Amino acid sequence: MIECEGLVKIFKTDDLEVVALQGLNLKVEAGELMAIIGNSGSGKSTLLNTLGGLDRPSAGTVKVGEWDLLKITEEDLVQYKRATVGFIWQNNARNLLPYLTALENVEMPMMLSGKVDRDYAKQLLEWVGLKERMHNKLHQLSGGEQQRVAIAISLSNRPKLLLADEPTGSVDTATSDLIMGIFRRLNRELGVTIVIVTHDLTLASKVDRVVAIRDGLTSTEFIKRNPNMDAQKGFEEQTGGLQEIHEAYVVVDRVGRLQVPKEYLDALGISDKASMEFDGEKITISSPKKLGGGQDEEQKQSI
Numbered sequence: 001m002i003e004c005e006g007l008v009k010i011f012k013t014d015d016l017e018v019v020a021l022q023g024l025n026l027k028v029e030a031g032e033l034m035a036i037i038g039n040s041g042s043g044k045s046t047l048l049n050t051l052g053g054l055d056r057p058s059a060g061t062v063k064v065g066e067w068d069l070l071k072i073t074e075e076d077l078v079q080y081k082r083a084t085v086g087f088i089w090q091n092n093a094r095n096l097l098p099y100l101t102a103l104e105n106v107e108m109p110m111m112l113s114g115k116v117d118r119d120y121a122k123q124l125l126e127w128v129g130l131k132e133r134m135h136n137k138l139h140q141l142s143g144g145e146q147q148r149v150a151i152a153i154s155l156s157n158r159p160k161l162l163l164a165d166e167p168t169g170s171v172d173t174a175t176s177d178l179i180m181g182i183f184r185r186l187n188r189e190l191g192v193t194i195v196i197v198t199h200d201l202t203l204a205s206k207v208d209r210v211v212a213i214r215d216g217l218t219s220t221e222f223i224k225r226n227p228n229m230d231a232q233k234g235f236e237e238q239t240g241g242l243q244e245i246h247e248a249y250v251v252v253d254r255v256g257r258l259q260v261p262k263e264y265l266d267a268l269g270i271s272d273k274a275s276m277e278f279d280g281e282k283i284t285i286s287s288p289k290k291l292g293g294g295q296d297e298e299q300k301q302s303i
């Protein structure tokens with residue numbers, strides 16, 4: 001469904017260039033429900049905006065289904081956004097109209113694309129658990145309910161891909177669980193591919209695959225050891241961290257590049273060069289060998 005290879009995004013302002021994505025690789029299969037995590041400024045939103053057709057990529061490959069988002073024309077981009085992708089933001093005020101009802105809000109994008117399907121709009125609000133509140137004006141709904149209206153809106157164009165940027169960022173834990181449950185159902189029952197960007201490790205622990213971004217590159221992948229773990233409700237909350245539930249893998253790209261965490265490099269005093277050894281079973285990266293002896297002091301680290 002999604003294929004990014006060597007994806008680069010550079011933001012240019014008057015006197016500054018920011019390389020937000022530095023040659024990122026990412027594959028997402030159709031029907032996946034996965035999360036992207038990373039520190040602030042690591043490029044998560046830029047990646048999501050690029051996948052959503054809101055930001056234009058600077059270089060590399062970025063394909064979503066049949067669409068090549070690097071080469072796509074402006075005209076096709078409008079079509080892509082209309083037909084293929086749905087978007088949910090943390091700040092739902094961006095896509096909601098407070099003086100309209102929940103139902104009218106869901107119908108609005110349908111109206112803009114020329115085809116209002118009231119039954120489907122109602123069905124969507126039922127899906128997100130707002131059957132009883134669909135005729136309430138937005139300002140009469142709580143923040144969590146508004147976020148659920150936003151989810152219904154994002155599905156109004158029947159997207160194959162749903163992109164959610166911190167969808168639970170401003171709601172409480174109960175609402176966050178509810179939203180995650182809605183995502184899981186949409187994914188399992190309607191087959192919508194869902195990519196969630198989040199800081200929240202508890203949320204991330206509830207999906208099968210998590211990809212970590214560091215400095216605009218995919219660095220680590222976490223794959224759930226037991227995909228049926230969802231059934232054990234509350235388990236994630238008890239265990240907390242991602243590593244309890246997922247196996248962590250370092251991402252190696254097509255030409256063999258991988259990202260070594262900065263803290264490891266700092267601990268070993270590695271800056272621009274390292275020694276690498278292969279003993280038939282594992283690869284060892286260590287601080288550069290000192291020419292003319294001194295190897296005994298070498299600190300080693302296995303990867």
Ligand SMILES: Nc1ncnc2c1ncn2[C@@H]1O[C@H](COP(=O)(O)OP(=O)(O)OP(=O)(O)O)[C@@H](O)[C@H]1O
Pocket residue numbers: 011012013018019020038039040041042043044045046047
């Ligand atoms: N429109 C823009 N113009 C210039 N620089 C930008 C723009 N958007 C993002 N950046 C820069 O690109 C880098 C990545 O930003 P991005 O918003 O993708 O990170 P993020 O991981 O989503 O962070 P956060 O979790 O804080 O939202 C940052 O250095 C940011 O300052």
